[in-house]
Amino acid sequence: MVVPISGKTIAEKIFSAHSDSDAHAGDIVVADVDFVMGQDGTTPLAIRALESMGVESVFDPAKVAVVMDHSSPSPIEGVSALHTMMxxxxxxxxxxxxxxxxxVCHQLIPEAxxxxxxxxxxxCDSHTCTYGAVNVFSTGVGSTDGAAAMASGKLWFKVPDTMKVTYTGELPPGVFSKDLILALAGRIGVDGATYMALEFHGPVIDALSVDARMTISNMAIEVGAKAGLMKADAKTLAWYEGRGDRTPNPVDxxxxxxxxxxxxxxxxxxxPQVAKPHAVDNVSPIEEVAGTPIAQGYIGTCTNGRLEDLKVAADILRGRQVHPDVRLIIAPASKQILLDAMEAGYIRDLVEAGAVMVTPGCGPCVGTHNGxxxxxxNVISTANRNFKGRMGNSNAFIYLGSPATVAASVIEGVITDPRKYFTGGEA
Amino acid sequence: MAITAKAFKYGDDINTDYIISGKYKFKSNDMAAMSVHAMEELDPHYFEKVSPEGGFLVAGTNFGMGSSREQAPLVLIGSNTKAVLAKSFARIFYRNAINTGLPVVECDTDLITDGDELSLDLEAGVLRNLTQGTEIPFPPLPPVMAQLLADGGLAAHFREHGGFAVK
Incomplete structure (x- = not known):
C-alpha cells in the first residue's frame, strides 16, 4: 500500500492506490481496475477485440458484467444476434x-x-462517469480498452487534472440537480473540462440525495470530463447498506x-434550465424557451430514471392529464426502481395521467427503439444528450430538462416552468 | 513512411453521433456496411468522396465528443480516412482511435483549407501542406500511445505481448 501523501485530489489518490505509485496529474500509470462493464452497443466489439487478442477468459468473472439496455428487448434480428453473442x-x-x-447499466452497477x-x-459507455457520485473513479472507454481491462484487470490511464466545482447557497423549490449540471454545461461549454476530472463540493451537493447526485456525475462527460467525483458521506454509506458485501473505502x-x-x-x-437543440451547452433559463410546443416527453435514462425522478413526475401528474397532442414515454432506470415505483403508486399515477411505460433500460434516448x-x-427529455439524430431522427429537435420540467411541459403541450407546482408546498 | 492525401475539412465539436449515428451502431457488427454512413449527419457524401483515394479528416476543437462507441474510429478507417487532424480531441475518441490504429494529430488546423494536399509522416513527426507549401508543427504522441499505434492498436499489442507491455 501507498503511504498517504498530502496535496492530492480524489483522482490522484485513487490512481495512486490502484497503481501502487505516487500518482500526480499528468502521470501515465497502468492501474488495476475493480470492475469492467459493457453494454449491448459496445460489448460485441469488445468480444471481438478479445478474440483478436487471443484471450479466452476474463481476469475475474466476479468483476465483469455485460448489460443489455440500449436496444432491449431487441427490435430487429441484427440486435438479437448481438444479444445472443453477449x-x-x-x-x-x-x-x-x-x-x-x-x-440501464449505470443504475445496475452501483445498485448491485x-x-x-x-x-x-x-x-464501455461514456456515461460510466455516473458512479463518481458514490466516490468511484469511473470512466467511459471504448470496446478495445474494455477488452484489455476484461482480459488483464488493468488499463493505462493519464492521471487527470481536476477542476473543483462548488455549489453554494440552497436549491430553490422546483429546481433540481439536473438544473445544476445544465447550468454548469452552459457556463463552461461542451469542452470546458476535456481531459480533466471534476470534483463537486459544497452544501448543495451535501444536501442532495444519492439519486440526485448521480444526475450530476452522469453528465460530467457532457463537458468533456473523464470523471465527476464527489466525497462519500454518511448518506453514501447508508445508501450502500444491503448492496453487496464489499467494504467501501471512502477517499477524500x-x-x-x-x-x-x-x-x-x-x-x-x-x-430551471433547458438545453436547446442540438448541443448540451446550448442552455437557457426556462423563461427563454417556455411556450415552445412539444410533441413528445421522455422521463428516464441513466441521468433521470431513478425513483425520486418518477416521484417528482408522479407528484405533478397525479390527477392531471398529459396534453392530447403529446406522448409521454417513461422508462424506469431499473427493474428494482419499477417495482419500488409500483409499490409507491407512482406508476398508476403516471399511467392514469396518460404516460406510456416502456422496459427498464435506455428507452428512446439512443434512437434504437421505444419512441x-x-x-x-420537438421532444422534451430528461436525458443527457440532445445531439442531432440522437433519438433516431435527424429532423427532430431535442430539449433537455429536469423530470419536473418534463412533467409540467407534457401537461400543457409546451415547455413549461415547473416552479408553479412547488410554491406553497405540494402540487 | 509519409501518407499523402487530400484534406476534407469540417468544424468544431463534431460528436460521435455525427461520425456514426447510434441507429446504425446497434444494427450489426459489420463495419464495412456501417462505414458508408460515416459522417453522414454532417456530409452525406463523405464516404463517396473519401473512400476511393483516401483522405485526411480535418476538424476544429473537441473532435469526437460524446459516446464511447468504437464504431466511430472504425467507420472512419472503413471509409479510408488516413488520419484525423484537429485542434483538440475528446478523450474517449482519442483513446479509441489509437487503440484501433487510426492516427490522430493535434495541430493548428487553421493552416489547412478544404481540398489541400497534405503529407503526414508520423514517425518523423512531419506534417506538410503541399498545396500551400508550409510545414505544420505538432507535438509527438506520448510514448505509450506511440507504441500502441506502432503495434497496430491495442488488440495487436496484447496479441504480441500477452498483456500490457508499456512504460
Whole structure:
C-alpha cells in the first residue's frame, strides 16, 4: 500500500492506490481496475477485440458484467444476434449478464454493489462517469480498452487534472440537480473540462440525495470530463447498506489538494434550465424557451430514471392529464426502481395521467427503439444528450430538462416552468 | 513512411453521433456496411468522396465528443480516412482511435483549407501542406500511445505481448 501523501485530489489518490505509485496529474500509470462493464452497443466489439487478442477468459468473472439496455428487448434480428453473442460470452467466461429488462447499466452497477467508494472502474459507455457520485473513479472507454481491462484487470490511464466545482447557497423549490449540471454545461461549454476530472463540493451537493447526485456525475462527460467525483458521506454509506458485501473505502481530497481550476456557482440563483437543440451547452433559463410546443416527453435514462425522478413526475401528474397532442414515454432506470415505483403508486399515477411505460433500460434516448420522434417534432427529455439524430431522427429537435420540467411541459403541450407546482408546498 | 492525401475539412465539436449515428451502431457488427454512413449527419457524401483515394479528416476543437462507441474510429478507417487532424480531441475518441490504429494529430488546423494536399509522416513527426507549401508543427504522441499505434492498436499489442507491455 501507498503511504498517504498530502496535496492530492480524489483522482490522484485513487490512481495512486490502484497503481501502487505516487500518482500526480499528468502521470501515465497502468492501474488495476475493480470492475469492467459493457453494454449491448459496445460489448460485441469488445468480444471481438478479445478474440483478436487471443484471450479466452476474463481476469475475474466476479468483476465483469455485460448489460443489455440500449436496444432491449431487441427490435430487429441484427440486435438479437448481438444479444445472443453477449449471453454466450457470459456462459463461456462466467461474467455477469444483465439481460433484457434489468435496467440501464449505470443504475445496475452501483445498485448491485459491484462498485464501492474508493474503487477504480471502467465501462464501455461514456456515461460510466455516473458512479463518481458514490466516490468511484469511473470512466467511459471504448470496446478495445474494455477488452484489455476484461482480459488483464488493468488499463493505462493519464492521471487527470481536476477542476473543483462548488455549489453554494440552497436549491430553490422546483429546481433540481439536473438544473445544476445544465447550468454548469452552459457556463463552461461542451469542452470546458476535456481531459480533466471534476470534483463537486459544497452544501448543495451535501444536501442532495444519492439519486440526485448521480444526475450530476452522469453528465460530467457532457463537458468533456473523464470523471465527476464527489466525497462519500454518511448518506453514501447508508445508501450502500444491503448492496453487496464489499467494504467501501471512502477517499477524500486533501485540504491542500492542487486543482487546475476552481469554479463557484450560487445554486440559489439558478432556476430551471433547458438545453436547446442540438448541443448540451446550448442552455437557457426556462423563461427563454417556455411556450415552445412539444410533441413528445421522455422521463428516464441513466441521468433521470431513478425513483425520486418518477416521484417528482408522479407528484405533478397525479390527477392531471398529459396534453392530447403529446406522448409521454417513461422508462424506469431499473427493474428494482419499477417495482419500488409500483409499490409507491407512482406508476398508476403516471399511467392514469396518460404516460406510456416502456422496459427498464435506455428507452428512446439512443434512437434504437421505444419512441423515435417524427420529422419536425420537438421532444422534451430528461436525458443527457440532445445531439442531432440522437433519438433516431435527424429532423427532430431535442430539449433537455429536469423530470419536473418534463412533467409540467407534457401537461400543457409546451415547455413549461415547473416552479408553479412547488410554491406553497405540494402540487 | 509519409501518407499523402487530400484534406476534407469540417468544424468544431463534431460528436460521435455525427461520425456514426447510434441507429446504425446497434444494427450489426459489420463495419464495412456501417462505414458508408460515416459522417453522414454532417456530409452525406463523405464516404463517396473519401473512400476511393483516401483522405485526411480535418476538424476544429473537441473532435469526437460524446459516446464511447468504437464504431466511430472504425467507420472512419472503413471509409479510408488516413488520419484525423484537429485542434483538440475528446478523450474517449482519442483513446479509441489509437487503440484501433487510426492516427490522430493535434495541430493548428487553421493552416489547412478544404481540398489541400497534405503529407503526414508520423514517425518523423512531419506534417506538410503541399498545396500551400508550409510545414505544420505538432507535438509527438506520448510514448505509450506511440507504441500502441506502432503495434497496430491495442488488440495487436496484447496479441504480441500477452498483456500490457508499456512504460
Amino acid at each position: 449471453r454466450e460470452f457470459g456462459k463461456k467466461t462466467g461474467a455477469k449478464v444483465y439481460d433484457v429488462g434489468c435496467g 454493489g459491484h462498485v464501492v467508494p474508493g474503487d477504480l472502474m471502467v465501462g 481530497p486533501d485540504d491542500d489538494a492542487v486543482y487546475a481550476d476552481e469554479l463557484v456557482l450560487d445554486a440559489s440563483a439558478i432556476g 423515435v420522434p417524427s420529422d419536425g417534432e
